[in-house]
Amino acid sequence: MKLILKEYLINSEVDFIEEEVKKIKTHLTVCVKAEDDINDVLPVLTFDLYVINLNSQTGDEMDDQRQLESEEFVNSKFNIL
Numbered sequence: 001m002k003l004i005l006k007e008y009l010i011n012s013e014v015d016f017i018e019e020e021v022k023k024i025k026t027h028l029t030v031c032v033k034a035e036d037d038i039n040d041v042l043p044v045l046t047f048d049l050y051v052i053n054l055n056s057q058t059g060d061e062m063d064d065q066r067q068l069e070s071e072e073f074v075n076s077k078f079n080i081l
Contacts, residue, residue, distance in 0.1 A: 003078040006031040006044055008070045015055065022055035024062070030070050032078070049073050 011027040032045040051069050053062045 002035040003032050003045070003074060004035045005071050005074045006033040008049070008066060010066075024053045024055055026051045026053060026062075026066065028066060028070065030073060032074055047073070047077075 008031065009029040011029055013027075014025045016023055016025060028049045028051060030047045030049045032047065033040070034042050049070060051066050053065055057065070
């Protein structure tokens, strides 16, 4: 059974500066489901994930990075070949 990212939810965003670079630490809840569960019968699994974005990124760039890191998290944690 392959697990996939269903969605991620943003819990909080905290601005900080590291080595004079403005960044945002985002706390996500990553929601994972079975790929074959098209009727959402099985419960969704949730995990915490922290993503660091640059404050200079656009909102779309931040969203894209969060999506990508969430997918990579799920694949590395559950779908190791």
